[in-house]
Amino acid sequence: MKTLAACAFTALTAFSQCALAAPGNIAELPEAEVFARDLAQRHGFDPDELLAQFARVKQNASVLSLIAPPTLATQRSWTRYRARFVNPQRIAGGVDFWQEHAATLARARVIYGVPEEVIVAIIGVETVYGRNTGGFSVLEALATLAFQYPRRADFFRTELEQFLLLSRENSLDPLTVRGSYAGAIGIPQFMPGSQRRFAVDFDRDGRIDLANSVDDAIGSVARFLEQHGWQAGQPVAVVANLPGTPDASLIEAGIRPSLRASDLFERGILAEAPADATVTLVDLVTPEAPTEYWLGFENFYVITRYNRSSFYAMSVFQLAEAIRQARTEMQTALNQAR
Template sequence: MMNLKLTLAPLLLAALTSLAHAGPNSKTNTPSFADDPAAIEFARDLESRHGFKADELISQFAQTRPNATVLKLIQPPASPLQRSWERYRPRFLNERRIDGGVAFWQENAGQLAKASALYGVPEEIIVAIIGVETEYGRNTGGFRVFEALSTLAFNYPRRAEFFRTELEQFLLLARENNLDPMAVKGSFAGAIGIPQFMPGSQRRYAVDFDGDQRVDLGNSVDDAIGSVARFLEQHGWQAGQPITVPAMTAGTPEAGLIQAGIRPSLKVADLADQGIRANIDPQTTAALIDLVSPGRETEYWLGFENFYVITRYNRSSFYAMSVFQLAEEIRGRMCAATTENRERYCRA
């Protein structure tokens, strides 16, 4: 039999020699961001504008490399699937999220009532957004936010400007809250915490709702509840006004009515003249929403200003409708389970 020690010795020596010369990037053979002129320029810019120490930022960039999974997840699919409300809806409208929403509401009833009274946003909408985003805090993301945002800021030209701004906001956020920027976890796109706020949104809209003198969207359910409500209020939520209602159509509406966009711009009375009717004040301004499913008849709804506000959280009519319908299901279950204060949960 061949002497394995003698045979393997040259191979081990070659491997060790290779590792000795490979340097700090040997694990991935991918240069760190400290080798990227754009990242170095970014660090110098933050030093001049915000007083960061550029050398410290560059040291953090030296520990960070492009994340291939982030780049894969951010890319639109090569062969995009046809829009399908039938396929999209069950992801969020299911028994697990409805039951979870009821439990979340019952556990946090006081803070939800407080947020609703302060910001004018219905409790069920706050609950549903948190349910859609992270299933009530169960799935807040396992990516290092600094790494994810750096990857997108310097290796994703399509939206580099946006993600450089968010990386800047993240570093400011970490400094303001005494956080280690290398330790914060979130989504592949850099969204953070129970409500999945981007760093810029957290700095602009998040609130200390539990009164502990800090905003902690990762661990404080109270802060998450108050921050979601304030985000919607700041984007124009109209307290006591409708969100969306089903529309009845005479045939297929003109394409231009859909192309008018998701922001309300069409008078309900004018839509009625074109065969699109709904149970709402004719002078109300609305958007015509199409919930398309291949092989099935399209559902049409009228979306009002509050529907549009939900899309500021995620710019998709499917997303906003999922939030609305999940909210309605959760409120219905709360109504059925409640013997006291029924008017709170069982309004028409």
């Protein structure tokens, strides 16, 4: 019998058969009992209570299907990816969100140094400004991935542990918390570990509530970026003009800035960047179109700490720029009409 993890990589036509053959609740997995005993020893949980909770959630085939890497039939495409997030609806929604929460966003900028438009864009990309925070059981999603997704089992076991600690610390019933298929929670879609480390009570009501408090979400996004090294007043990325295809080693240098801009200039890679800047060369690939190249600065890398994808970071950056421009144009028009 195929395991549920194996099902995540099968063709969709066969997937339903795998799901039907899969074991039932999480507590049936030997790994779950080992995990429960470990948390009892290290954190004082009642192992029987944990196993009783695991018995009430199932191994979720949809979670494994959604987390699986893209196949050759669904190649990554910057053009398609960008269109999902940088579009008129999200730009207009971002302007509205900024108008409604201008004071909170300004306070976050002053405290953490992160521009309003970047905070707004991250929330816009993550949950369409809080409208789509996910309908999966977080306990079920994290447990499924922790015990049935070998590729990243260590990461998700850590997040499951963090989620159970978070629930205990905040007197939450872990069976009632909803989020994404990967276990991310609330308006800013923080993983449990990030919520415990970086979230803040920005509305000062005595509790952190990323599911219902927009103020807490705004402050937490800003603090997350600040704690990961956001450089206030510094750029994010600039377009790069290339004479041809760059040397593969420049792309393979990685997403963290490690290349000297002056060295790239000598290779014919031109951009509006200081010669002494340390940058990364970002390639935004679309199979059916020419590749876009950008130079990313430290702040571009910081955005990838939220989601480790250059597509994600560039979408946040471009949505932020579009929201800022649209809001400026709106305010100019209102001033002229007075």
